[in-house]
Amino acid sequence: MNSTELDELMKRLKRTLEYVAEAFPDRLSPEMLWNAGSAVLREAIPLNPPPDWAESLAETTLIDWYALLIEDSDLFESRFNQREPSSLQARFTVMDATALAEQLHSDSPLMTGAQRLAELLTAANRADLMITRLHPSDFYLYEDRLDADWESLLGSARNGTDRLLSTYELGWMHPALRKREIPPELTPAAATTHTYAYWILHTLTRLPPAANQASLLDQIERFRVYNPHLPNALRAWLRTWLRLPADSRQTPLECWQALQALVHDCETQSEIAIARHETGGESLFGRNKRSHQNEDMLVILNDVPGATLLAVADGVSTASLGSGGQASFTVRELAERQRRTLTERLDALAASDTWEADGWQLIEEFFENAHQAVVDKINSHLTEDAESPATAETMSSTLVLALVRGNRALIGHWGDSRAYRLSPQGVVRLTEDHNVEMEALLRSRESRYERSDQGAALVRVLGQCRYDPQTRRFAAVEQKVSRDTCLLGAEDWLLLCSDGLLSGLKGESETEKEQRLLALLGRHHESHCRELARQLSRAADDDKGDDNITAVLLRVIVDDDPQTEHRAAK
Known part of the structure; x- marks a missing residue:
């Protein structure tokens, strides 16, 4: 269904609901009509539905396309058709080094997006899904809500072995995957959290792909060469989360919470003129x-x-x-x-x-x-x-x-x-x-x-x-x-x-x-x-x-x- 057909459908649905409301003013409330219309839309138009394990995030993390379609069809159309420019990758590639460094504050789009992504990845870990490859173009940030290319994300989680070669070349993987196979001691949390931390490093610094784990560790030590405006304390955070042991059960959400604590410490530091x-x-x-x-x-x-x-x-x-x-x-x-x-x-x-x-x-x-x-x-x-x-x-x-x-x-x-x-x-x-x-x-x-x-x-x-x-x-x-x-x-x-x-x-x-x-x-x-x-x-x-x-x-x-x-x- 294209945008013209969708717009015509919404107009016809609106007229139909108005006629029904006028015919039965005492028996049908607007809420009942909207609920009925929502049910019809859910069956007729599958709008990138999230998998079952992500349903718990519907109220806080994921964008509700159905609600948006019902509440404001024009806004729905503009947002749904702007998915690519709204990807996590596109949102931050337009920023220079100074602007990226300024994103390290509590309420910034980067920190909001990082939190939503961490919540989503943590839910995937709890469903025993291992994310061996994470690309920011697969995720879309709308104000404070997240949407995902579920097919791509689940393909990474369920067919990790097939993706190890390309992942390895990008350097976005846990070091336990260096042999291009998933070892039995590697937990979903360790692999996914490592990948998540690498996204933070890559976004803030625009680092070129690391050839191997040793090169990645060199990049951690020298990350401020690429973005000298970043706080030095970030190095310790990167060291911790990009060197997780294979059996670690620390989640992306815990990783984000540690980053938030670092950001909070930087924000609350005050200068003392006399000491x-x-x-x-x-x-x-x-x-x-x-x-x-x-x-x-x-x-x-x-x-x-x-x-x-x-x-x-x-x-x-x-x-x-x-x-x-x-x-x-x-x-x-x-x-x-x-x-x-x-x-x-x-x-x-x-x-x-x-x-x-x-x-x-x-x-x-x-x-x-x-x-x-x-x-x-x-x-x-x-x-x-x-x-x-x-x-x-x-x-x-x-x-x-x-x-x-x-x-x-x-x-x-x-x-x-x-x-x-x-x-x-x-x-x-x-x-x-x-x-x-x-x-x-x-x-x-x-x-x-x-x-x-x-x-x-x-x-x-x-x-x-x-x-x-x-x-x-x-x-x-x-x-x-x-x-x-x-x-x-x-x-x-x-x-x-x-x-x-x-x-x-x-x-x-x-x-x-x-x-x-x-x-x-x-x-x-x-x-x-x-x-x-x-x-x-x-x-x-x-x-x-x-x-x-x-x-x-x-x-x-x-x-x-x-x-x-x-x-x-x-």
Whole structure:
């Protein structure tokens, strides 16, 4: 039946009901007539009826086409004919990265659609249906109601083995399905929830298909390269729900509830303009390090109550013109030389109404000055008889710098020195490394991601320069400072560290190393930041100790915090 025929049918039905109502005004109510008309329509026009296991969702989740047809035939026609533009895929592909990040709030269309989809998939799991493939074009979101291409969805659930090949190529599957067969220990909940979580990741980041599970895990670690506006805490959520054990019984609805809790936490975080800061740092040579100096450096400027500047620099040890230690030490020299000026600016920022803009300006200027200072140090090594300086490996250094006012931190960085937010609940990495692998990932956003063989080579560092044969000197290469921010809660620590800290801790994967970090935090969480930094550094030294190790910590102290005096005493 086409739209013209349907419209004519509705008009005839309306006239018939009007005649009947006029003929029997005392015996037939409008409600009785509508119920009778609804029954006729249900038999005459099967409108994509949901399966029996989804009937329980009719009142809250699924769109009721029959009711809409009876109540407003024009609205029914416009919506039913717009199914494809209303698909979950179409709804969000029109948004850029910023708009997608803004969808992570409690009442957004994305969160509403995610909830409805989670309810539907959970109902399918309870009916023992395993969804091995989930494509957002099969689902349609109308305001706060969902409709589905039931044939496609049920085909995925009942013929999962036939769909494993295409699913595997897309990367939308539980890792237990890697052998292209459904193992007996794989529960419907584990497979479906994994698939659901992948839809969230794919929608928010527009990631290219993962070649395999290892590539998918790499994408989780680097998801903010594709959408830098997303909260860092989302990484922990993705890790949990995209690494479910095959026998897990956690449902898509529980997955959505965890995402909603994360969104709620982000929404309810509030900025505190005035608070005291506890700080501490430690830098170790590394007992198994094969070099002659500690090429790490740290800076802590905390003379202004409530406004603190922290920095960690790690000299790159491959230089033939100068040394990594000289490059990182140049940063500390700059901070000491400008200490008075920096303190005055921090004092102004503590009371500023435009402190964030002014803070970013301070960070950008510090990076620019430090960058130029390292290049000047490189040029000081040039001599008249120097051979082929254009091919020399010039000294360089990473730099991660945090400016904290109250409980808000502004973080800029170059290289692979990192910033983390630590809490008893987990470890959140705040920065992404600047290396060859990351640059390749940035260049190949629309293609299949593959790991680079030269992932460790840094591409954005202090001292990045080019030799000018006319002036016979090196000139600094302009680079963009990566920006990150975070709010620190009462149980949070801000950690800046060189790569030697995480690489030195025991663990095969980054997740395992972060779990080791979390365990150390649990044992020493009542310690002062100085002692905690010492314990973290010593643990990395004891585990491997094959690199310089530096850790700098900051914790926000609210005056009514009952632990303040206890930690201060320690």
